[in-house]
Amino acid sequence: MTYCVGLKMDRGLIFMSDTRTNAGLDNISTFSKMHVWSREGDRLIVLLSAGNLATTQAVIGRLDEQIRIEEPGKPSLMQTASMFQTAQLIGTTVKEVIRDAAPAGQTADAFAASFILGGQIRGDEPRLFYIYPEGNFIESSPDTPFFQIGEHKYGKPIIVRAYDRKMSDEDAIKLLLVSFDSTLKSNLSVGLPLDMHLYRADSFARGVSKRFERNDPYYVAISEGWSDALRSAFHSLPALAL
């Protein structure tokens, strides 16, 4: 499995993804599930992927090919006029990849992949989308300011409770690390290292990229600190009189 989160706040967008892929428990590899494209001053696009690794790599591969070749009449990720058009382009690419794979005999379900797309293109706001394996998509809103793909349940409660659209960059990083740490502690199919990208609204450039390895001092501080803080929080609650 996989765990990826994209979260929109007033200050920008933040993305985090794990790096574990597995085809059976004895066939585990590390692949980045975060892809970032940018042209300084014009656009920053981040794509997180979950699902069949052949499908997600084929989608990324085709998107990169389009940028390299620049066919007339077929805008690449570097030419789309808005994030909405970018979501359409990726949705179409997902559909093509799955359609091309399906006739080989297996059902389309086996090739399924989901994506979180976020970023900003000059003239447009920072936007965040969830792209389904069917190629259609939804956009985040003030009521639903974040999307998760993959093994999303363990890490959802803390995001639901601690998210605040006005939160600082530091709090957003902390929030996602806590959400990932809860998932890592509960599910073997999600694994370190974690990739993070923090995009600051209206910067139209790469933001802060960071990979958290197992021994990263900040990740260790959060992981250990959160266990202690949770236990203290737990003990601060009143007891039922029996």
Add this chain to the structure above:
Amino acid sequence: MTYCVGLKMDRGLIFMSDTRTNAGLDNISTFSKMHVWSREGDRLIVLLSAGNLATTQAVIGRLDEQIRIEEPGKPSLMQTASMFQTAQLIGTTVKEVIRDAAPAGQTADAFAASFILGGQIRGDEPRLFYIYPEGNFIESSPDTPFFQIGEHKYGKPIIVRAYDRKMSDEDAIKLLLVSFDSTLKSNLSVGLPLDMHLYRADSFARGVSKRFERNDPYYVAISEGWSDALRSAFHSLPALAL
């Protein structure tokens, strides 16, 4: 869906279950998923159920019938000599119910149900089992002191972090309420009221039974207190220097 937890600690066993059942989002009902049998001084047996409601009710119904009829050579829940035999009896009953339903045309998967069984019979320790839809089962151990069935992911991280086998009855109740509250806040298919049963080791009698309704003052205190405590815990963690 459903969420049920059975947890073993040094002082005894604690069980909690939600009461929501649904066949589609517009067909929601309240059914208890906790069944308690006891004979004072001899045994206390608790069974939590998740899955197809017709299957779980048929299992409970057959177990009750066996107690009422007391066929010779077929021990009922009131006659089994150990908790292991009790698990075997329930496993056999689950298999019978699913086998009887399957020939009507649907696959056996549609009738699947899982159970958490716990209790104590004189001469035996307090024991906790997880019974699969196939009728086989596993027993808890010091490494795996709790079982969850149904919508288990949201509420697992807090149990993993705050469980302590030496915990007090009050802390055990608090822990399960926090775990249920995290699940209730994230998933509509799990709903109040919550049923609880706390069994004290070697009492061989019903323990503390309680139903937490939506406006139960202690449940409200835990639910609100936990949101605040989590936010404080979150803010107590260090920030990453950017």
